[in-house]
Amino acid sequence: MLDVQTVETKNWPLHHKPNNDVRSNTDRRPALADAPTRTVEAKEHVFWEGAPKSHVYRIEEGVIVLYKLLSDGRRQVIDFAYPGDLIGLETKKDHCFSAQAACRAKVRCIPTGTLRRSAAQDPALALELFSATAQTLDNARRLLVSIGQGTAMERISTFLLSLLRRTERADLQGDSCLHLPMRRMEIADLLGLTIETVSRTLTKLRTMRVIEIANKTEIFIRDLDQLENLAGL
Amino acid sequence: MLDVQTVETKNWPLHHKPNNDVRSNTDRRPALADAPTRTVEAKEHVFWEGAPKSHVYRIEEGVIVLYKLLSDGRRQVIDFAYPGDLIGLETKKDHCFSAQAACRAKVRCIPTGTLRRSAAQDPALALELFSATAQTLDNARRLLVSIGQGTAMERISTFLLSLLRRTERADLQGDSCLHLPMRRMEIADLLGLTIETVSRTLTKLRTMRVIEIANKTEIFIRDLDQLENLAGL
DNA sequence: CGTTCATTTGAGTGAAGTCAAACCGAGTGG
């Protein structure tokens, strides 16, 4: 069963603007609300690129790293999936990227066949899937702009802001604490940088008093305005 | 009316794998098949980022450049839309990118309200919209990998191959001629490079005898295998 | 307290960017 307490306190941020539509509606559908959950340990994979697709997953807890691998080992992280996000929503038979837990996570497993059948009879559900995918597309394109046009500083700043938008609690607007469950390597692979450049840029932001680095996974935003300036757009 | 001759010879390549599903099905729906077309001159805009969204467009002829602008004028081209592609398929009220014709083009204009109403009553149509968006998302992510991880040579090679896949005629497999309706600047802005780097890289490919540059807008692929090697993946 | 893994910091290199000039093809008008 769903751990309601955990879910409630997590404040479902679906993509940029917190948006509870998908969750509230899908939860009322038996096929989705009753689907079993699976616990995934840190670094464990939910699925691998190229494997046949059997389920769609909705993140319940934790963060999942979605990435594509090149033949020589280079990696591009294409997204971080947060609670409320749906992953594996592609029409292809096989997964076109890998999904690995950044930290211990819980995912709800919805068989693709079930979802497809429900959607074929329920235009509202089909439109929700469309809407969720359109939102993900917009996210991907924002990342594209950041990587294609931005300097290291702009990419990191934009990344921090997008994480902030995804994870900030409605109640706790004031002192902006940001949890980074992913490793530097994963940030680097998301932004098309190296871990050294990520580290140097974060250090620079610290010396500029824009952020404060509590420890490897917790930072505080000290000067939000300045961070937005640095992000460029 | 639709120019059937032109359409037939254009061989609708919807995204990477030519896929006639969306076209053949949407054409049978009165709202879409009967929608009026609009001719757009080269460099003219179909719509601007930020403007309220009134229509969804299906490209009938020509190529449309989709791009986002940064405050300081930098530009990221996010996609080239070819005949058969749908653009403006987002759930937001306003356009989140601009659409400009690379050359004289014809687009079919479908009012968003009509489409929304049709989809709400027709799960098959809703699923088609979902599927088309999922395909566009996959394209965007491929571009992300290319830009995030690739060298200039890898980006250009991958780009040429993706264009080839989009535009090659089923009948004319042999001597691979590639038409580039867009300017160097637009290729540069797609790949996160400068026009100088694009030009130098194409020149390098020419001296390597991988391609032959007939004129600014026509090139021949002389060594497809080598081009695929250079693309990396 | 040593081992391990991730991160930070430092020094030198290189691929792509910038600035500048030459080139080219298509119009246009004398």
Next chain:
DNA sequence: CCACTCGGTTTGACTTCACTCAAATGAACG
């Protein structure tokens, strides 16, 4: 028909930002 312009492209010389390689630091764990 040729000279001129104009936009786009190509080529060249130099610079720079991020990468590479390497070493130091730090945190977690037995």
